[in-house]
Amino acid sequence: MLKKLELRTVTVTRYITALREGGSLPALAEADDDFKYVLKFKGAGHGVKALIAELIGCEIARALGLKVPEVVFANLDEAFGRTEADEEIQDLLQGSKGLNLALHFLSGAITFDPVVTTVDERTASKIVWLDALIINVDRTFRNTNMLIWHKELWLIDHGAAFYFHHSWVNREKHAKSPFTLIKDHVLLPQATLLQEVDAECKALLTEEKIREIVNLLPQEWLTWEDIDETPEEIKEAYIQFLLIRLEHSEIFIKEAQDARKALI
Incomplete structure (x- = not known):
C-alpha cells in the first residue's frame, strides 16, 4: 500500500x-x-x-x-x-x-552557476518542462533558484509560479497558454529532450497525484477575501489548471522548443 x-x-x-x-x-x-x-x-x-x-x-x-x-x-x-x-x-x-x-536548510550549499556546472540534457529538459507546466518565471540566469549540495542539483523557490492566481480570472486561458517567458530559463540551452520527458513526466503526474499534492493545502491558506469561492473550490481550481495544462502540454513544449531554436 x-x-x-x-x-x-x-x-x-x-x-x-x-x-x-x-x-x-x-x-x-x-x-x-x-x-x-x-x-x-x-x-x-x-x-x-x-x-x-x-x-x-x-x-x-x-x-x-x-x-x-x-x-x-x-x-x-x-x-x-x-x-x-x-x-x-x-x-x-x-x-x-x-x-x-x-x-x-541545505547547510553549505552553493548557488548553481551555469558557467561552472553543466546539467545533463535529461535533467535540464525535465526542469524546463516543470517550470513551463507551473508557469514559474523565476529560474533565470539572473536568479537561478538552484543550489549545488553534496555535488547534486537541488531546486528551490517556486513562490513566483502559478502567477494566474493573482488575478484569478480566465483560468482556462492561462492553463492553455504557451508561457513565453520560458525563453529566459537558465537551462533552456541544454533542454534538448523536451518531447521525450513530456511522456515520462505526464505518466508520473496522474490526476490522483495532482489531487494528493493540492489536497495538502491547509484550510487557513484558502480563505481569500477577494473571492467568493470556498476552500474546496479553490483547491479544485488549482487541480483543474494543472490537469488542463497537462492535457495540452504540446502548447508549452512547442513554445520552449521554438525559444531554444532562437537561442542557438
Whole structure:
C-alpha cells in the first residue's frame, strides 16, 4: 500500500536572520525538531498565494524525481519575534502568526552557476518542462533558484509560479497558454529532450497525484477575501489548471522548443 503524502508540522523556536536575497524576506530559523529551515511567511508581499505556489511546485518537482528540500508546515507563535529590532521584520512576523511554510536548510550549499556546472540534457529538459507546466518565471540566469549540495542539483523557490492566481480570472486561458517567458530559463540551452520527458513526466503526474499534492493545502491558506469561492473550490481550481495544462502540454513544449531554436 502506498504511503499517503503528508507534510510534517514544526513549531519555530528561534529566528536566526533574514535572507534578503528575495523580495519576500524569507528567514533562516530553527524549529522544535532542532533543524534549521528557510522560513516563508504568509504575511509577506504575495501572502498565502506564494506559499501555495511553493508547496505545489516543490511537491510536483519531487514527484518528477527532482531534488527539492523537505517542505514542512511551520507554526509561528503569537509571541514570536517581539524581540526583533527591525520594525519591518517585526511587522512581518506579527502578520504571519499561525501556519507558514518552511524548507529544510541545505547547510553549505552553493548557488548553481551555469558557467561552472553543466546539467545533463535529461535533467535540464525535465526542469524546463516543470517550470513551463507551473508557469514559474523565476529560474533565470539572473536568479537561478538552484543550489549545488553534496555535488547534486537541488531546486528551490517556486513562490513566483502559478502567477494566474493573482488575478484569478480566465483560468482556462492561462492553463492553455504557451508561457513565453520560458525563453529566459537558465537551462533552456541544454533542454534538448523536451518531447521525450513530456511522456515520462505526464505518466508520473496522474490526476490522483495532482489531487494528493493540492489536497495538502491547509484550510487557513484558502480563505481569500477577494473571492467568493470556498476552500474546496479553490483547491479544485488549482487541480483543474494543472490537469488542463497537462492535457495540452504540446502548447508549452512547442513554445520552449521554438525559444531554444532562437537561442542557438
